[in-house]
Amino acid sequence: MDSPEPTKSPIPSSAAPSSSFSPVQESPFSNFVSNLSPIKHDKVPHVAPRFLGLSSPPLVFTSPRINTLKRPQSSNVEVSQNVKGDEQSTNRSGDLERSVSELHREMIVDIKEDDTKDSMSVQPSSSSGCVDEYLADPVEADCVDSAYSVNLNLKQSNNVPESSANGLPCSKNLESVDKHYSGREADAVQLLSRQSEKGLETFDIEPLRIKEDQHGGQGISDSCQQIDSDMFDLSSQEQGSKNLNPQKGVEDDGYGCDGFLQLQPGSLQMVQAYEGFAENVGGVTDAPFYDTTHDLEAIEHLRGMSRRCLQFGEPQPESKANCSGSSNLVNDVITSVPLATSSKTESLGSSHVDSSTSRKRRLVNLSQLAVNMIPQSYDNRSSLTVSKPSGIGLHLNSIFNAIPTDQGGTVSMKLAVDTMGTEGIKSASITSCQSMENMENCSDAFEKVSTAPQDRTLEAKVSTIEGSAASESLCTMESIECHMTVNRKRKLSSGDGDINEVFNQQSPKNKRKKLSDSDEGCKRCNCKKSKCVKLYCDCFAAGIYCAEPCSCQGCFNRPEYESTVLETRQQIESRNPLAFAPKIVQPVTEVPVNSREDGNWKTPSSARHKRGCNCKRSMCLKKYCECYQANVGCSIGCRCEGCKNVYGKKEDYYVTEAIVKRGVGELSESTVAAKKDFLHSELCNPHYLTPTTPSFEHSDPGKNASASGLLPMRCLPSPESDPTNVSLAKSPRTSNTNDMLLETSKENLYVGSHRDKINYNNADNILADDCHQTPLPNHPSIIIDSSSSKPRELTNLSRLNLGPRSGCFTLGGSLRWRSSPITPKSPIDKELQQLDSDGGLYDILEDDTPEMLKDTSTPLKSVKASSPNGKRVSPPHKLHQLGSSSSGSLRSGRKFMLKAVPSFPPLTPCIVSKGNSNESRSNYEEDGSKD
DNA sequence: GAGTTTGAAACT
DNA sequence: CAGTTTCAAACTC
Structure with a gap:
């Protein structure tokens, strides 16, 4: 039928779950799946209903949060359908x-x-x-x-x-x-x-x-x-x-x-x-x-x-x-x-x-x-600085990857903006596409949109997207495109149900060629055995449906098989909650224009691969290396051998940071701001995520601080650094090395924002801490099932947290935290205070959270106490230096959120019925059993 | 375009 | 957790 190899689908586990497809589609595939999977998914209904193709990566695969949201308490209602009053x-x-x-x-x-x-x-x-x-x-x-x-x-x-x-x-x-x-x-x-x-x-x-x-x-x-x-x-x-x-x-x-x-x-x-x-x-x-x-x-x-x-x-x-x-x-x-x-x-x-x-x-x-909840600070100051479009925060497959670093999202964005005017929705989108070198696809999609009745909808979307396109990530565009293409195909297939066939009809090579021609415009998969329902598939991994450009075979990663996709995704996430988390995180976001102009901050070095690479032979000089592919430097998380990553060697990672920080004091305000940004970005870096505890716990500034004041040249490739560990709440970092310190300090700052931490570890502890520091913002993620820590959700949370004001927005979950007896300031707080006094770090953080940090109550200690891992957190040493040196250069206006950690678990229960979470969990279990 | 290499993902 | 296998992309010819 649709898939060439239905019987054998490699997806068994994944596909099986999908057995219960959304009622919407009864594609052959669904039948197939149902047949295959002995297990019936009660859950399916929740998930399935509505993904429509257009969803962006996160959307596409309903992240837990989405699902939960969708999940009616009852069971499977397809919400989407009931436009009329339900x-x-x-x-x-x-x-x-x-x-x-x-x-x-x-x-x-x-x-x-x-x-x-x-x-x-x-x-x-x-x-x-x-x-x-x-x-x-x-x-x-x-x-x-x-x-x-x-x-x-x-x-x-x-x-x-x-x-x-x-x-x-x-x-x-x-x-x-x-x-x-x-x-x-x-x-x-x-x-x-x-x-x-x-x-x-x-x-x-x-x-x-x-x-x-x-x-x-x-x-x-x-x-x-x-x-x-x-x-x-x-x-x-x-x-x-x-x-x-x-x-x-x-x-x-x-x-x-x-x-x-x-x-x-x-x-x-x-x-x-x-x-x-x-x-x-x-x-x-x-x-x-x-x-x-x-x-x-x-x-x-x-x-x-x-x-x-x-x-x-x-x-x-x-x-x-x-x-x-x-x-x-x-x-x-x-x-x-x-x-x-x-x-x-x-x-x-x-x-x-x-x-x-x-x-x-x-x-x-x-x-x-x-x-x-996102911090206002970003509003103005940050000009577009997409130092690294390379899919930062996104999966490698993201459009950003395709975009040359030079071009960067910035360029495209600007173009889009320029073009956008009142009308310009379309133009904007197109522009973005161009910037992405994805014109063909985009134009295609747009054309399609204009043509069919569905198209109207699509068109609207497109226009919308366009409108936001300038500002928004290209990812959205991509997803849109994908959806559009999908729709288009559907039209073509006219309900044959064999979408895959249609898609596959295009010679993969042509597609590939197209892509290659476009310089990787929208990277697409070419899966043959994975059915695009495994992480092998870039599309799937990126949380997007496969689309026209894909040359995959037997693809189940299509809106038609939404339920399957979701199920599979859940399974994968059950194994590794961070599986769908963005591989590349771009810490540097808002670099002051000045600094950007300087070009200092454009370096990919700021971005990091979440888990790091494991290259043995490529020396991180080829695209085999995920870091290299993402145009980011290797970092502590990498376990590569003989790293020669042009974007930044693993060894150089910390050195660079140290230098930067060190120089902060000397630098002009603008420079300082830029560095702050850098720092911020660093904080944001997933590497710093630690499942364990909030960094605050660790406080020993003096100890950590190196004479140079910064990071030691050496980097610790220790596996601990590996971001992946975060979810698992593995052993906390123990190393005292300066680099570690740096990281920890960063972590401390960023802790709240880091979604990974939030979820996976002692959410409670962390949350509590965070709450003190900054109220956790609520967020859709809250709704998400507690059971699953889904990266996307996390991401959202992190975003919230990031918002300087996020603290203000804490949700009910925060209530719980509040109550938590947490406490005393941690050393970090002290550090922060010092910085603040210096006018440095605090400046950065100040806007939003200074009080929090200053606040006697401190999450830090609480965290410390609570954190089982006892992760050591180094004092924000570097930050301190930064802050002090910068003396008052806070201009960046950016606000960093020191704390906010989203309260997953707590929130979830509040908003979302626990039943859902349980349900999801049970599902996972089922899946696991299947496997 | 076919075949090889590579490293991540998946599996045991 | 480590080792192996599977997979798809990247690369080479």
Whole structure:
């Protein structure tokens, strides 16, 4: 049938699980699978339904979070399908709301109790508030739209399309509400408001929370209601403006997107796409509307950035870069409507995601929220610096890989921006494609989009993407492209069901050639035996469906086999939670323009391969080497022999860092900023992830500090460094070497952000620590099953954490942490304080978390105590130097999140039914048994 | 284009 | 955890 070798599918384990395919498709393959796998997947329903092809890598394979989100408490509802009002969805959403509302209540209570003492504690609540807010957003959006505007309830989310169209207004409304609310809810806000910068976020969070409560059916303040009504009015106005807008056609498409949405209902990508779309639209149409509030704009702007980051689901740094870049670009291009984009996007995204279920919306909102949580700092300062497009934060297969370093995402991004204007969605996308050297594919996809009915949807997506394209990662584009291609193929096949056949029809060679010609534009797989459901397959590994360019045989990595893909993915993740985590992380994100210009920071050295390579013969000089392939230098995590990686030898890794840091003091402010960025990036580097504990635990600054003050020349290739270990919570690093110290310090800073740590290890401990330091932001990932630590989810979390303000956004999970008796400052805190005093590190961190760090309560010790591994954390020595040397050069404005660690486990339970997690786990077990 | 080499992923 | 096998990409001819 579809697959040449159905009977033998190498996927047994993976495929088998897929036996339960989504009802949607009964492809021969599904039958095949069902036959093959003795095991029936109860779970399947959860997963399957909606991936639609377009989902970005993370989306495509429903990461646990997605799944969980999708998972109706009941069982398999295909959310995507129910665009019309689903009672079920409503009910579910209602349940979810209840839990959320309860959570909020708790949080509120906590806040009151804590009062302003503990900003951290407050933040968590705020975060929850954020969640609520986001949750509420959809509703508002819906309401905004039409007559529906009357209903504030999230439950009423039936009109997705409309809401999407009007999304912008909705979001805005929310914000305005937030303001009002904030005014009234001085208490909650106060805490947050302390930090001026954070203030904005605070508004978002708190007000939202309140709203949520209202929605929850609990007391709704009149003021709030008024606000809502006002909001609606605004939204209505907005709509009017939109109608006028020439791009309305696009919006209409968005409506048409229902089908599209259905296709990919739970996928975040959808949201992204819509968001992007919204942005575009907003940029064009909504400008007037936004003019009203400057503050709001700023907030939205931030949000928009965050959102973008989420979409990629990749490592913060990178995401940051993208986000910032995008935002900047967007802003530059479309100055008139900076805010609109973000808010609108959100609303749109939420609405579009799954009209069927408010719950889904919530999920989406959560994700958005998470995105929003991204630090503002990145907004402006960071110009696009994609020093390493090479798939940082993404799988090697990501488009970035294809892009030459020189060209970098930056170039493409800029081009896209330039081209983008009001119209430019398409042009932008195209531009990006060009930059990616993927023109053919992109153009193809676009063409297709324009042609068919589905195409409308696709087109909308495309446009959306385009809109965001400049800012957003190319990955999205790629995924889109893939989906588009898929759709196209489907059309071609006209439901034959043998998509694979169709795809395969193209001579692989041609495809390959095409790819090669395009200089690796979109790298695609050529799998023959793996059915593209193993990590051997680059596409699969990257979390994307195989597409036209692929020359794979018997491919199951297609939207048609979504369930199979998901199952397989789960299996793999069960074995290795980080299996789908981005291989390459780009720590350096926002490098000040100056520094970038200098070119110092462009070096790939900043990026690292998560696990490192294991090259024996290639000396890391060929593409056999994943590090080399990703255009990144080897690092501690690498176990390569005779490393000669041109992007950075393993041995040189630390040396470079040391030098850089050392020089910081001497360097100009700009340089310093750049270094900070570097440091930040380093922190973000997955290498630093450690399953074990937060680095804070370790404190011995003096001890660690080398005379040179920095890193020793030597690098420790110790396996410990291997990022992969993180998930396993293996032995903590014990080495005291300077390099280690450096890393640890970095880790300390980054700890919160590191998703891996979060999940896999003692989430509790870590989380608790983090909470203290920075409230964990909530994030869609929260919803994810606790059982699975999925990289993407993690990524999202990390993003949230990264956000300087993320602390503010902590979710309910944070509540738990808060309560945790953690404590005393760790040495790291001290270090940080010193730095702060020096004006160095703190500057970097300061904006968001300084208080946290300073805060007497410290997660660090708690962490230490709690961390079983007892991982030693070196004091932020280097950081300190950096900070001191930099003396006040904080200009970068970037905010580093010291702590925030997403609270996976805790959050999951709260938001998501544990049953899901259990379920997932049981599934895994089943899979394992199968295997 | 076929065959070889390489290293990651998967398996035992 | 280590060793082996499988796999697909990278590379060579």
